Amino acid sequence: MYHFNFQPIFDNFDMLLHGAWLTVRLSLMAMVFGLIVSVLGAVAKTSGIRPLRWLVDLYVEVIRNTPFLIQIFFIFFGLPAIGIAMSPNTAALVALVVNVGAYGTEIIRAGIESIPQGQIEAGRALALSRVQILRHVVLKPALRNIYPALTSQFIYLMLTSSVVSVISANDLASAGADLNAKSFASFEVYLVLTVMYFLLAAGFSAVFAMIRRVAFSYPASR
């Protein structure tokens, strides 16, 4: 009979809390930068400028058809060979941004393509500039349309960030692994980690729902 022993976890809970904070910070930064990459990628892809579209297509296909683990290994262990050496935490952030950027590009492209041509023409009829049309007539409604897909991708990103410990970056999973190595209470540690990741995901969901109510609550006619 296995005897549960949560004492080492209570004794070292600050370790796990610090790890959770690192995961939140890493995920938030990856989401912000990832969103920027995604919007740029989607705009480039729908711009009609061919070489730009091919470039983005190549990026999206390469990233979406290779495992994240390999991408992060490549960035951390491979890039120093051509003189680009990053600290583990930076490399983890870059890998996450590059990864989520590819998925986000496709999601936002789908949103942009969901905007009817007539809506853009309506913008032109109102004498809006190209930038104004892109911002108010295309991007905002596009984001509203694909908001659920984008946020679930972001939550998936937060969960994926748990593998960054393979390049010795610090996050909740690596804090858990360190505590496990110290206490040998594997089952207890991973049970607590599971609960913590679940709570983090639930927290992000709640925040995303709030943002949605504030930013996208205007009435739409469709």
Add this chain to the structure above:
Amino acid sequence: MKLNRRLFATLAASALAAGLAGPVLATDLAAIESAGTVKIGMLVDFPPFGILDTAGKPDGYDADVAKALGDYLGVKADIVPVTGPNRIPYLLSGQVDVLVASLGITKERAEKVNFSKPYAGISIAVYGDKATALADAAALSGQGIAVTRASTQDTGVTKVAPADADIRRFDDDASAVQALMSGQVKLIGASNVVMSQVNAAAGDRFDKKFDLSSQVQGIAVAPGSDALLEKINAFVVQAKSDGMLDKVHEKWLGGPLPEFVKTAE
């Protein structure tokens, strides 16, 4: 007859108890010489000490030592693959006569088996780029050093390093080594076994900075094989002095037998 029956029951019970405790069936030198073979237990999952070659035959540092030991005893060496947890039971139950199984000499084990003089050793040390000067553990302050999470070197480095050393924990030896090779860290806590493989791949980019701990390994026999142990000790002494162990060590681990093995008693 009642008494006899009770006596029989007592005898049977004690025989059973002895059986459960593991009878020590030592085979001494005379029996081995008359049989013409010595059964030598060896790990085959512990490279480069014990491996299986492409033909599925035991090979490695231990295999070479085991064969040389057979030659020294003037009998055929019959290598029996054993595993880490069952190697001492194999020896104590008489299924092998000798263990050349990378068995680290510890006080606990010495209570169960008799060890020869050390024939091999594993040392844990801090290694790094030749250009990086590092005199002692205090100099790790502010430096990045790769280790394998929860390994002996992790424990060792964590114990001696100052609080502001940047200890980077990787999930396995390969990743920690990769961090060193790609220049992501300048230092690594690793064993001489791992570093011999690294140096084989990377030339002589890295050197040893300072030792953390070492563990010597001995050839083991069951208690009661005193004549055999004496002969094995003579073998080890000769193998150390005539360079045989140096040569085998060079072949499998690159470099002669480490000094701490030669000087250890």
